[in-house]
Amino acid sequence: MNVKFRNQTTKWLLAMAFLCCPLVMNATPHQEVQNTKIQLNLKKASILDVLKSIEAQTQLSFVYNNELKALQKRVDFSYQSDSVDSILQKLATEYGVSFLRIHNSISVKVNAPKATADRRPIKGTVVDEKGIPIPGVSVVVKGTSIGVATDFDGNFSLEVPTDAQTLVFSSIGYHSQEVTIGKNTQFKVVLKEDTTELDEVVVVGYGVQKRGDVTTAIASVKAKDLEDKAVSSVAEAMVGKMPGVHIAQNTGAPGANLQVRVRGVGTITAGTAPLYVVDGVPLAKEDLNTFNNNDIESIQVLKDASSAAIYGSRGSNGVVLITTKKGAEGKPSFSYNTYLSIQNVSKKIDLLNAYEYADLVKDARNNSYADRMESINKRRAARSQAPISFSSADDNATRLKNTNNDYNTIIPVELQPYLQGVQGLTDTDWQDEIFRTAVMTNHSVSISGGTPNLKYYSSLDYLNQDGIVIGTNFERIGLRLNLDGKTGIFKFGASLNPSFVKEDKVNANGAYNENGGGVIASALHYAPIFPVYNPDGTFSFAQNEWSASTTTMVNGVKRIGNSQTQAWNPVALARLTSNQTKANRLLGKVYAEAEFLKGLSYKMDFGFDIFSDAQSTFKPSTIPLSNTAGNPPSEAEATSQTSQRYNWVFEQTLNYNKNFGEHHLNALGGWTMQYQRDESNYMFANGFISNSIQTLNAGTVTRGNSQASEWALLSALARLQYSYKSKYMLSAALRADGASRFGNNNKWGYFPSLSAGWRVTGEEFMQNVKFLTDLKLRASYGLTGNFRIPNYGAQGEFSYYSYVLGGSSPAVVKGMGASALPNPNLQWEKTAQLNVGFDASLWKGLLNLGLDLYNSNTYDLLLNVPIPRTTGFATRLENIGKVNNKGIEINLSSNINWGKWNFEPYFNYSKNINTVKELGPGNADIISSGSIANAYFITRVGESIGSYYLPVVEGVFKNQAEVDASLHYIDTPNNYDYQTSRPGDFKFKDVNGDGRLDILDTDRAIVGNYLPKFTYAFGTGISYENFDFKIDFQGVYGNQILNLSRRYFYNHEGNMNNYRGALNRWKSESNPGSGMNVRANRVSKGQNGVTSTWHVEDGSYLRIKNITLGYNLPKNISKYFSNVRLYCSIQNLYTFTNYEGYNPEVSNRTDATTSGEDYGVYPLARTFTLGLNLKF
Template structure:
């Protein structure tokens, strides 16, 4: 009997196996919730390449191997669905709006959260186009992409840092840049980060989202997560691009004949000889951009890896300015035990920067204004009876080198070696209870060497002919370590979801620096190190350190993702402040209400998700504080040695000590709404905020009788308030053609609301003028221009008419007034992506409206007071009584017609086509034939078009970056270039 049963069972299994071995044909139709068919929807057999797409009527037919097969249904803009075939041969699908954006897990401070449950203002930046744009810094990926995040490129010099303002500037003398957190390690500099390694970027904009970072978060927090390997998905990726760049706009200057006529009009005897030079053509050349990236990723469920290496180079449009970087990254994930995971992030970068001098006048060897101001009647080289062929100098101005001498005379290079990374241990103590320990380091080795050839340049010899070359060398090391320990608890009971976080963190930095300078080098110029100098002119070493100790906590609760509450708290203690003021406390709270989940919204079909949220919190600004800001430090100056030696003389403290000094505190309130409509085809986010900074750090001037020049003091208040809107739309979505648009716009108003003790501060000196360009006073914004009002040119005298503002009948300094502000009324960005079959077109517009710029370059190019060449604008100059023009007469040595005035304040609003890319993706079937999983080629134009009324090279400029008050000043700044690149991306 048993044998018969066994035989019967065996036969059943065999029949079952045979049945499962036969293919099953599954058919069906795919529709949306409006009962409209979806042509071009994808149907894929999970775990294979077997699949199909629906026809024009939404129908499909697919053969599957057995009843255990799983079909994956997907369509752009809709959530994917998985269905087990079983005994079904007809499977009809109704697809709902894509809710993945709500269920997507995003990175927040010290953790993650579902996007739909976020109660704060966080901007997620799409990084998909990074690999198709010639960008070298992470900040460039933010330009035009996030509302309220203003990214400007104050200089086009290769390797120059970008400037980021999150909801406006919050400080005058402390830092205004956001805090960056890369894979859990905070830093203030991301220039060494390979942008192709970036997986995601989140910007914490309001205080309730950033308060978990406490004393460093008043300017916002940018969280960057790098790429990681995926289990059972081994992949090799290679990307390369090559391109060229050129100057986007020229400023025309006088030709030799026009220049000679102007000089002779000014009383100088200038003739046009055989030697003439077009300095703009000689200086502004074609730059080159290139990048090569190779990465490997993959692994198993227990061990995953991502390893990458890249070489990036940017040769500027003004030689020899260049930036070259070698970078390497290794990200490892190891599940050592079921309860223990070890994560390692390691990166190394080697960067070399060659600089050229800008942001100064032509007489200080600043190349940009030197190019515009160099006499066109002068040749590049001249013969010296002793030194032979040397760079020529301005014959009308002794000691002024030509711009090529400023470019190629010095040998200069900056080298940085940086190691950055961390090791994270995650331990599961019990269900829902986790502990994390994070140890990170940031080590920077910096060197700078400068050598001025005594043989090839005039400056190297000095005005007395005895300097004989000059060199200096700087060496510095910075080491920062971070150790964080956090405990996280998560618990869900039916519809109640709760999580709590508590932790401690310590961070310490040690920095040291050495400097030496010498002069009087051998004339052959072979040895360029300072050991060849006959005289050491200066030498010193210095060191400092800071320490930050913190305690943090967070509680999050939501009921069915309908009612949401989050509370944060952080306490920071800083070594930068004196006892009694070392600790700061930074709380925040936020709440959200998903209105769309309420019963009364169930009949509103066109709204898929509607959430109202609000938050309040406080942040600090520790980054702007000097390491020993509250202590009065002595200054030492070398003097002639005595016998017996007594050491250098103390010249007194630099500033008065202030034991009551504390960091700035920014309090911010935010209200926002998130809406998703029309099955996810339209999403809208709107925010309103009020951001107040108290205890504003200022260097308050003191009377000379005090013995100090100033005292650092918490001495003011500042306010930012604004509105932000983000709109994303699916404009067209068919099987062969898709078109998506992302638009953002932000309005911000910045104002100084209170100044104590000193009521007026002045910033931004320009050589040759006794006045500063910027004023800081109550009621005005940062970046406010101050000077005289120009009412045009007097037709009888040819001089500028300056307005008698105070009506006292005289022209005096009391007639100066506010001339405008560099603060924009609003900034905006719009990105469009169009896809047709295998072709993709994307273009990003970026704009700023209502901001002014002070074109200090025109002080020199339209001043007509010395021997510098001028722009062609001066061809309209006043020359005789009765001339009606806006350009005054030429003078010799008199700068009264080019005082700091409204004449040089210009409308700097602009609309820029920041990038445009067209790409082609090789058909997967063709790619697989050559052993590729993906292959694409692309052509990108960067800064292709700029629409503006600004007369300078570029409206997005700032020559003075040391202070938050000095914005929008153009003073011979290295212009931003226009770039064209062609690239290739392949995956194996």
């Protein structure tokens, strides 16, 4: 025994040293349960009754086959203060049964009679779908009492009658399976998991609950749904798995966080993200890219207000509960998971090539020349002067003469070879230049095990992901240690999860600029006639010079000449600028629990989430200041920014859990307090003497600031859960939150909830309804709050101002002045939600159905309300306004066994309707600006939050007759020429019907919204023997995208490249193109450039999200491992959509009132993966 102990400990210590996680392990065998004294006095009872009585008095559970006749024989049993071991020994001796204990589970078998001449031996192994052995499986010859249970390695052997035909394999949590014996002597049986039989336990916040007793709306994702996914964020593996939880991947940048919304958007100005809780610790920062997917045991999302109310003021947007893996009693178990992924861009934009671009520029210059000459001749006619004749065949010198040197009318000399069809000229595909085939690798090792007194789980994870855009990378190192111990009445534990992240970024999103921004936009805009590099190997910025100011001449001829044209060489932006962030995170908790009385326990938790990061950027002087040629070289610039966040939470809870006959009661009470402090520092420097030294000390720091803020939360909570026969269920909860963020008159908020459930199939009148295995009706109502507002919104704020003081020698001095009025009545936004639904299982789990209907009202919205100017302020933050979300969620799944085949199809559907019910005084509209001029969003009563508010394009003027019959534009202060529409220009709708067009103000309409009408997902898992296959589809329908990039890709001005759709533009009255595509014109026409319905596109899509094929090696090949699995997968294989941009999930902005923009965003990657999982 001592030798065995030392060997086991040595293995364990070596493994933990490898993971750098020192543990203390007690390997002494645990005898507490076996030595427990119990009393039994049963009359006319069976052995099964004895086993059930033992289960009721201990923590043991028994696994057996109900059909074994030996277990049903009725006799009298009387045991007085005997130990469990003693009773089991007596049963084994007197009744011919035997027991095999694994942890706290004991399998029961009836001893087989001794072999006779008419019997023959057979043996085999029972494994699960992943090839992992299953201990304690009952193996019985059908119609007899001959049977055994599998051992720890899933093996069995027994003597069967020579005429035996069928073996029955059964185990709790798995579908029973019958196997024909025939002449076989060796068997390998794969059992499929039966989730309907498992009576699965789910995390519900401050505790767990049997899924069968849950009366609220909770969605779940298990560990197996996260496996085989080559993703850097846990959220990406959750996409499409839960109805009512919309997860959008707005950007494909490596390591980027996804946008998660639960049941729509219920706020206008406060945060919309759910609360994340990991192992009971609320996250201080919503970055899920610091977690290792292989560490996660399950994810539950509390969707309705009743389930989330236990989190009170932070539950309004839903709560995501992440539970990590724990150790289990037994010898150390090792696992190693690794994969290699190859990524490429999932879609490219179809742009004009260099020759097509040259033709567009020529067309734009000719039209600009014609418009200019028409305007000149009108003025000449007014002066009784003869018109000047002109033609598109005029050379540049003639054009300059006729137009008084209007350089927007000439054909650039650089285009002449292209227009003449000379082959072999520069034709750069700028997308090919910035996109690359990128590699992602991941390695994850873990060890778990323990004794009855101490269990452990530890892991080490490394991820390195190159981005598909050059210059981008995400790297993560993570370590996890979970400990759970027990001694006497005490339980204790700790979890520790340090992680380190390094990100190299490029500013891919938004408009192009000389500071390194807009790499994607620049790649799409940059003219294909220019090369990436100059002949000397330096980066070319030829388009910046080509689009130069009016002083630049080439051989006496002006170039394109428009200082507003801004596009920088995107390869130079990505290669020369640097933007790196390094972040450290320490997430963890410690806890202690004592069970003073049976069922009554007291628990203390202390959790923490400490986060710090440092970001540095550098732009060298080799990137031009602007697009104006002849400018002096730019100055090198650098920034340095650091931030720290310290968050801790201390909780004390008292829990009472008791069975009274067929009644079950769970009561929870407690209090919590949480504190968070944020600090940040920022510095900017320029004047660097060299591009090689990029630290701030090599330049001159000219700007800087530092900030600090803090908040605190004090809470009390209570919950009562009751069930009778698991047929009638009731749950009630109340949480009171006091927060520093809110006004002195409303520091406390109270958040109650109530839910009930009825298992209809538990009633006598349902017993003859054989096809209905389970039916549970649910209803809930609850109140939650939204905590996500500025820390000091209720308090008067002061800001720094500069004042000029003094007479003849004035000096600038700093001072402070009030910048916001206090509001002592400021309080939480509140959400009241009613939810009704049901869960059903038909034909013993062949079909599982869940349905939820909900109606959610969020009120006391935080809005800036106008106040009298006499106060010295324009607005004040107040609680006013109301938003409604209502919808339906459907979840379908099945588990079909057909011989060696298993099918697990699923489908889910979610529809949410968002409506603004009330706003500020007079229900005045809230108008929000987009990223470019005249792009407006509106939040209006009766409509959805953040709808697009734009002029309506009815088409393109096909001829002059249509122009003459059209309405005139009213005068505007903008520099747009609305009075001179011509054939080929946009034709707008008179929205208000007043007979005039004012497309910048009154002639606008609500033309779409970023919120989808419904989302859906479907797929299936298929397995056959050692092979398994999965395919997942995920889709969205009914949302619109405001594609602001079309302002440039379809402007037809010729100052930058365009979509290939520009080939279908209006060219003449006889060739009007598509009827929705304006003519080319070098001079921007106001009505053609204003953001309108022309920029709104359908964002619906269906994506093949994931395809995985796996194979588990047979045991005889992988005899040194308990399981070896190989797999290959494809992520984001293809997206079916009419959207013209890269990604229909796009949104440059994430706030509720201005989401849905596409203004140049990092595309999604298509990922091909090869992976290996080892367990031993």
